[in-house]
Amino acid sequence: MAKILVVDDEKLIVKGIRFSLEQDGMEVDCAYDGEEAIELAKQNEYDVVLLDIMLPKFDGFEVCQTIREFSEMPIIMLTAKGGDMDKILGLEYGADDYITKPFNILEVKARIKAIMRRNSRRLKNGRQENRMLTAGDLKLDREGRRVFIGEKEINLTAKEFDLLELFVCNPNKVYSREALLSLVWGNKATESGDVRTVDVHVRRLREKIEPSPSDPRYVHTKWGVGYYFQWNNH
DSSP: OOEEEEEOSOHHHHHHHHHHHHHTTOEEEEESSHHHHHHHHHHOOOSEEEEESSOSSSOHHHHHHHHHTTOOOOEEEEESOOOHHHHHHHHHTTOSEEEESSOOHHHHHHHHHHHHHHHHHHHHHHHHHHHEEEETTEEEETTTTEEEETTEEEOOOHHHHHHHHHHHHSTTOOBOHHHHIIIIIOHHHHHHTOTHHHHHHHHHHHHHHOSSTTSOSSEEEETTTEEEEOOOOO
């Protein structure tokens, strides 16, 4: 069953889209502001996100950009703005498609099904390669949530694995401690703002995977900015 997230602050529009998609046998979650949308996208893996641009708290562009930091789930922007610049901006922020209001629900459903077909082919082709990630001696099995250095399995806690998986999937991308706190621990941790949690977990992760934690091969520090993943053979 396809799982769709509909994000719009106009409740009648959401109700109409939800009813129509459920008639087609889809499972639908709804969000009425940008903050709620980001929370739901972190908690669930959706087949498609239908995302309005004009939203309270965070607008659609900000929501799209935030989701792209942790997921490649397909996003279709819904907006009353038909200008080319908005369309370009939506695609720049990582949207997969764009529909202008007022829209025909049949067109929305056709676009959803087209994106799901495309994504299904892409996932099928990439599933085997993406399941096991390697960097030097390090092997990370995403499906089995196991990590190996050479032939030796390394026992990581759930959060240490989540942290390492995020790093390995995004090599050379520098994450601030605040960003890691939000992406790995969620918004509630961000509100308490204790970035030392991140430092502690990175230290423990290094102690487990690095031959020499003080001279890391995998998880590096960019001083004053944050942490990033890069395989150094030294």
